[in-house]
Amino acid sequence: MSDQIKPCDLPCPKCGSANVMRRFWPKGERRQAKEYGMPSYRWTRVVAWNEYANRDHLVHHCRCCQYEWQTLPMKAEKQAA
Numbered sequence: 001m002s003d004q005i006k007p008c009d010l011p012c013p014k015c016g017s018a019n020v021m022r023r024f025w026p027k028g029e030r031r032q033a034k035e036y037g038m039p040s041y042r043w044t045r046v047v048a049w050n051e052y053a054n055r056d057h058l059v060h061h062c063r064c065c066q067y068e069w070q071t072l073p074m075k076a077e078k079q080a081a
Helices: none
Strands: 020-025 030-032 044-047 050-053 057-062 068-071
Touching: none
Parallel strands: none
Antiparallel strands: 020 057, 030 050, 044 050, 057 068
16 A cells, blocks of 8 residues: 555645545547636646646535645556566
């Protein structure tokens, strides 16, 4: 078993709340940017009103303080034969 903390167990790094909405964003998918020409995040790029995922990642949104951050999904564990 891995010692890695699961993304679903992460509290908000700003306020500590456990009330966090999470969504998976696959590489190549396009979503509408929150504002025109907004800055890109670590694993996305923004062009005008479009935001594109550069790699698979999770977007976490704290429902308490509205902070948003991104993490990578868990790595699949290799099963012993």
